[in-house]
Amino acid sequence: xxxxxxxxxxxEGHRNFRFRLILSTLSGKPIKITKIRSNDMNPGLRDHExxxxxxxxxxxxxxxxxxxxxxxxxxxxxxxxxxxxxTHNCPTTKPVGYFIEPMLFLAPFxxxxxxxxxxxxxxxxxxxxxxxxxxxWGLLPIMEKFGVREVSLHIIKRGSPPLGGGEVHLLxxxxxxxxxxxxxxxxxxxxxxRGVAYCTRVSPSTVNRMIEAARQVLRPTGVEVNIxxxxxxxxxxxxxxxxxxxxxxxxxxxxxxxxxGVGKAASLPxxxxxxxxxxVLQELTNSGVVGRYQLLLxxxxxxxxxxxxxxxKIHKQQVDENLINGLRDIKDVFGTEAFLKDAEELEEQDFxxxxxxxxxxxxxxxxxx
Amino acid sequence: LRGSNGRKRWDINKLLYMPNVSPxxxxxxxxxxxxxxxxxxxxxxxxxxxxxxxxxxxxxxxxDTLRPKYPSLEELKARFSSEDSDEEYESGYKxxxxxxxxxxxxxDDEE
Numbered sequence: 001x002x003x004x005x006x007x008x009x010x011x012e013g014h015r016n017f018r019f020r021l022i023l024s025t026l027s028g029k030p031i032k033i034t035k036i037r038s039n040d041m042n043p044g045l046r047d048h049e050x051x052x053x054x055x056x057x058x059x060x061x062x063x064x065x066x067x068x069x070x071x072x073x074x075x076x077x078x079x080x081x082x083x084x085x086x087t088h089n090c091p092t093t094k095p096v097g098y099f100i101e102p103m104l105f106l107a108p109f110x111x112x113x114x115x116x117x118x119x120x121x122x123x124x125x126x127x128x129x130x131x132x133x134x135x136x137w138g139l140l141p142i143m144e145k146f147g148v149r150e151v152s153l154h155i156i157k158r159g160s161p162p163l164g165g166g167e168v169h170l171l172x173x174x175x176x177x178x179x180x181x182x183x184x185x186x187x188x189x190x191x192x193x194r195g196v197a198y199c200t201r202v203s204p205s206t207v208n209r210m211i212e213a214a215r216q217v218l219r220p221t222g223v224e225v226n227i228x229x230x231x232x233x234x235x236x237x238x239x240x241x242x243x244x245x246x247x248x249x250x251x252x253x254x255x256x257x258x259x260x261g262v263g264k265a266a267s268l269p270x271x272x273x274x275x276x277x278x279x280v281l282q283e284l285t286n287s288g289v290v291g292r293y294q295l296l297l298x299x300x301x302x303x304x305x306x307x308x309x310x311x312x313k314i315h316k317q318q319v320d321e322n323l324i325n326g327l328r329d330i331k332d333v334f335g336t337e338a339f340l341k342d343a344e345e346l347e348e349q350d351f352x353x354x355x356x357x358x359x360x361x362x363x364x365x366x367x368x369x
Numbered sequence: 370l371r372g373s374n375g376r377k378r379w380d381i382n383k384l385l386y387m388p389n390v391s392p393x394x395x396x397x398x399x400x401x402x403x404x405x406x407x408x409x410x411x412x413x414x415x416x417x418x419x420x421x422x423x424x425x426x427x428x429x430x431x432x433d434t435l436r437p438k439y440p441s442l443e444e445l446k447a448r449f450s451s452e453d454s455d456e457e458y459e460s461g462y463k464x465x466x467x468x469x470x471x472x473x474x475x476x477d478d479e480e
Contacts (some may be wrong), residue, residue, distance in 0.1 A: 013432070101435055223469050275441065279439050293436065324396070337385070340385070
């Protein structure tokens, strides 16, 4: 037991909680997280974090989780990723996106296919939460780039906050030994902006008002703008009224940069459409091949790739606190360091190449050959 | 450009994994935004942060999100306004144009 303890990776605080657990699961190395909100009025793990731990336990076999009495310390010893068919009821403190995001890191490297139905909120007013459309249009295309071709997310029911009642089905049919090594060194040019504006239990004109406001902002760019109106009625529209919009800038080679927003109570759909349209412009001018949203997923896939150096082009603006925190976590668990290099050409002086050598990870269930 | 005014330029690859430099500091040093005389003090402060402040600060914030932060709508509007002044044109709109394939080109540039 004592020898195992020596190998345990230590983390502090609630930063990147899901990310660290995912890294641990992928690497098979145990981690210990201490001081989780230890100075908070209400210390320890939150409902949604415990719920996430349960989900993690459900999609793996042999995982062992110890939580201290106060909930400020956990020890996690990962098992193997098994996936399977299950339903996860998400607490209403976080939307289903919170639980789906980390599953995308694991799903392709599982023993069995992931087929999980998530029930709960499909969107949230908290600007830190990811909606289902953002995952569908932003993260799944990136997975495709790494060789995960058959992964889909079906929105069966929408569920706006506060009551939710949404239902989303994540299905990953691709089971691959490891992600492809990627060399994405061309700065993409975006040729179209697409998106989806949805509403639940409010007047259908809401979506058109969002779309119109967004188009107004995007018109001067001259690119094709195509935003789908997605009006939900009746049983499938969940229990609460709400609306939101997700915009996606697309390049010819399939790179996507996204921005999203959810309408707050007593706010105008026009304001939301406008702000999200500006955000997508901001994001695409500050992105390399991937947006900030997709960066960590890409970096982890590069880390667990073959023993070969993967490279992607990023914008200098993307080198921020989150990136460094993420890279440090990756190093702590996998021992791999990323390398950043300035672009050589003058016209690309705002860009850098980030390269990571894969650790030669292999999907455990594919080892027997 | 930043190197020319006498400031030390830090190598981002070194800063990236220095455990005693907080990520926010690392970014500042790399971009050369930090004043030279403050540099020493900041290192001291790092230690303080490390032992006490950090948890208090972090506890209220949601630090477990993939979703990026954006400037306010006003800033964004100013950045991308096409008609306004020449300076604004330089900042946002031109960069935007350089990242987009515009409509008439789309048919020619089919790859």
